[in-house]
Amino acid sequence: xxxDAGRLFRTYHATLVRYLTRRLGDRDWAEEVAQExxxxxxxxxxxxxxxxxxxxxANNLVRDEARRDARRRRHLVLLRAxxxxxxxAEPEPTSMERAEEAAMARKAVxxxxxRDRLALLMREEGLDYPEIAEAxxxxxxxxxxxxSRARKRLVEAYEALQKKSAAGEGHAAS
Amino acid sequence: xxxxxxxxxxxxxxxxxxxxxxxxxxxHVAGCTECEAAVAAARGLLAASSRILSALDNVPAGVVPTSxxxxxxxxxxxxxxxxxxxxxxxxxxxxxxxxxxxxxxxWLVLHPQPRSVSDVTTSEQKAVAVAVDSVAVETxxxxxxxxxxxxxxxxxxxxxxxxxxxxxxxxxxxxxRPTETVASRGDSLASRGRLGSSVGDQFGVAQTQAPSANESxxxxxxxxxxxxVAPARDAAGNVVTTDMMxxxxxxxxxxxxxxxxxxxxxxxxxxAAIDSVLAADSARSxxxxxxxxxxAASGGSAAKMRGAxxxxxxxxxxxxASRLLDASSTIDRAAGCYAIEMTGWSPEDQTDRGTPSLLxxxxxxxxxxxxxxxxxxxxLARPAPGQPGLSPGVIGFWKPLGGxxxxxxxxxxxxxxxLTLAVAPESMRGPARTYSASSGRLRSTEVEARRILCR
Numbered sequence: 001x002x003x004d005a006g007r008l009f010r011t012y013h014a015t016l017v018r019y020l021t022r023r024l025g026d027r028d029w030a031e032e033v034a035q036e037x038x039x040x041x042x043x044x045x046x047x048x049x050x051x052x053x054x055x056x057x058a059n060n061l062v063r064d065e066a067r068r069d070a071r072r073r074r075h076l077v078l079l080r081a082x083x084x085x086x087x088x089a090e091p092e093p094t095s096m097e098r099a100e101e102a103a104m105a106r107k108a109v110x111x112x113x114x115r116d117r118l119a120l121l122m123r124e125e126g127l128d129y130p131e132i133a134e135a136x137x138x139x140x141x142x143x144x145x146x147x148s149r150a151r152k153r154l155v156e157a158y159e160a161l162q163k164k165s166a167a168g169e170g171h172a173a174s
Numbered sequence: 175x176x177x178x179x180x181x182x183x184x185x186x187x188x189x190x191x192x193x194x195x196x197x198x199x200x201x202h203v204a205g206c207t208e209c210e211a212a213v214a215a216a217r218g219l220l221a222a223s224s225r226i227l228s229a230l231d232n233v234p235a236g237v238v239p240t241s242x243x244x245x246x247x248x249x250x251x252x253x254x255x256x257x258x259x260x261x262x263x264x265x266x267x268x269x270x271x272x273x274x275x276x277x278x279x280x281w282l283v284l285h286p287q288p289r290s291v292s293d294v295t296t297s298e299q300k301a302v303a304v305a306v307d308s309v310a311v312e313t314x315x316x317x318x319x320x321x322x323x324x325x326x327x328x329x330x331x332x333x334x335x336x337x338x339x340x341x342x343x344x345x346x347x348x349x350x351r352p353t354e355t356v357a358s359r360g361d362s363l364a365s366r367g368r369l370g371s372s373v374g375d376q377f378g379v380a381q382t383q384a385p386s387a388n389e390s391x392x393x394x395x396x397x398x399x400x401x402x403v404a405p406a407r408d409a410a411g412n413v414v415t416t417d418m419m420x421x422x423x424x425x426x427x428x429x430x431x432x433x434x435x436x437x438x439x440x441x442x443x444x445x446a447a448i449d450s451v452l453a454a455d456s457a458r459s460x461x462x463x464x465x466x467x468x469x470a471a472s473g474g475s476a477a478k479m480r481g482a483x484x485x486x487x488x489x490x491x492x493x494x495a496s497r498l499l500d501a502s503s504t505i506d507r508a509a510g511c512y513a514i515e516m517t518g519w520s521p522e523d524q525t526d527r528g529t530p531s532l533l534x535x536x537x538x539x540x541x542x543x544x545x546x547x548x549x550x551x552x553x554l555a556r557p558a559p560g561q562p563g564l565s566p567g568v569i570g571f572w573k574p575l576g577g578x579x580x581x582x583x584x585x586x587x588x589x590x591x592x593l594t595l596a597v598a599p600e601s602m603r604g605p606a607r608t609y610s611a612s613s614g615r616l617r618s619t620e621v622e623a624r625r626i627l628c629r
Contacts, residue, residue, distance in 0.1 A: 018231065021230070021231065022227055022230040022231065025230065098229075098232045099232065101229045101232070102229050102230060102231075102232040104229075105226045105227065105229035105230050106230060108226060109226075109227070109230065120223065120227070121227065123188065124224060124227050128188075128190065129185065129188070129190040142181075143181075143185070143190070144180075144181030144182055144183075144184045144185030144188070144190065145179070145180065145181030145184075146181075147181075147184050147185075147188070148180040148181050148183065148184040148216065148219075149180075150223070151184070151216075151219040151220060151222075151223040152180075152219055154223045154226055154227075155219055155222045155223055155226065158222075158226050
């Protein structure tokens with residue numbers, strides 16, 4: 001059991017944190033949710049499909065918390081942002097660009113329907129179609145369609161934002 | 175075969191088709207130019223979306239502490255978090271607690287006699303070993319500290335203290351294991367490594383607790399033990415709500431609250447003592463250096479004492495001496511009363527309710543350290559004497575930022591105002607920002623804090 005717990009943690013912690021970070025845009029929050037997820041896993045006697053179980057629990061924890069506490073969370077996130085401000089020294093141009101890219105990616109991902117977004121993020125973490133189907137309560141046969149739609153919309157949204165940003169810069173320069 | 179739809183193309187690219195399906199798909203595509211183009215487009219989408227998602231990883235983190243080293247502490251935290259708007263790092267607090275803990279460990283090594291009860295020593299050593307380990311992985315100390323009295327008081331039942339103090343195996347059971355995660359990850363992943371260690375430790379603690387819960391603790395804490403062991407499922411068989419955790423957290427938190435208060439006060443006293451030593455001593459850097467050395471040496475002893483193979487206390491988060499000194503002198507010079515003058519904000523900007531502003535017109539930056547919520551570990555900021563007190567639900571605190579600046583924050587559940595001030599004898603200036611969650615507006619202005627007499 002001890003070995004199981006350690007193995008579970010070593011195998012899935014990094015991928016779960018990355019998934020949650022991509023989903024939430026806040027790594028501290030992501031790590032808290034991941035930690036809570038592993039604590040719950042620890043209480044579970046048997047887990048049939050570990051990866052799908054962990055992602056399902058993490059999804060539900062995020063949803064529960066978001067529902068209960070959306071306003072406070074926004075407040076907290078902004079307080080943290082305030083904290084970060086002093087931690088981040090004056091950013092280099094490259095990190096500015098990266099931040100812009102991240103902001104656009106964030107917007108594009110947020111524009112997706114919830115189901116599409118989760119399916120896409122889980123697929124990126126290597127979950128196979130049956131696992132995604134289990135975590136989202138969908139049929140395995142529908143996952144390909146869900147993913148194709150999600151990818152297409154993500155790329156379209158991102159490109160639209162890029163164009164908008166380029167147009168804004170052009171306007172500012174002229 | 176009809177032309178495959180996009181879902182099938184993506185499924186094929188993802189390797190999700192069965193061998194038979196994949197073969198049929200490939201056969202069709204080989205003879206269909208249209209489908210080849212569709213596959214190429216889908217491949218492009220797949221690569222592009224992957225690249226876009228990887229841009230999401232550019233997120234700063236590590237600005238708030240990850241939670242602690244014991245399951246009990248984590249459970250208690252889950253309850254507190256629903257009421258606390260946020261938690262911040264408190265480096266000096268942690269450093270002070272680290273000093274207290276290593277000093278305690280040293281004292282135990284040098285004075286192995288128990289103070290009153292003959293079997294206290296084992297429990298204390300155990301508790302200090304746990305605490306030293308926990309501090310080494312950057313657990314917020316006030317919460318860790320709660321473990322100590324709890325372990326020395328068999329009368330106060332808790333998950334940790336319920337292991338018999340006289341049990342020679344108890345210490346080993348309770349010492350969090352150093353995990354591979356910690357050892358194998360570099361400094362660049364410090365945050366994740368920290369979490370890894372703490373969760374890994376929780377696994378370690380809980381795994382050793384689970385069997386014994388059935389044996390020795392079931393009589394004392396039947397409900398808690400049952401909840402810890404029982405699988406948590408909802409109707410779908412997967413997820414539990416937080417209700418159960420909160421119930422347990424409440425029962426644990428009540429038992430630990432008194433001990434937590436005592437320990438917090440004690441740590442605060444030590445913090446004050448350290449402050450006065452630092453302020454008075456002209457040879458400050460030497461003094462602090464010796465503290466740091468003592469910390470490392472004592473940490474090693476503590477590690478040997480509990481039979482660990484490594485000495486994680488060597489990584490105890492003592493800040494560099496220069497930073498400690500800088501913070502200390504900044505606090506000394508900034509503490510006092512100030513009249514706040516700002517331009518660019520109407521009072522309505524400072525809170526979404528348009529009620530009295532969060533920021534008092536005259537403030538006092540106190541040396542006292544807050545004990546709860548976001549104030550914990552930070553210095554208190556309050557209305558200056560003679561001003562109306564803080565409104566209910568409003569908190570105020572300040573802390574040194576380095577570079578001889580301080581940050582003063584007043585906040586309630588939905589809005590905050592934060593001043594970043596350059597420390598100066600008569601007048602401190604700097605930017606101020608305020609945010610209101612309901613309006614979603616973030617505004618900035620310049621602020622001047624002019625020193626006044628505290629009366």
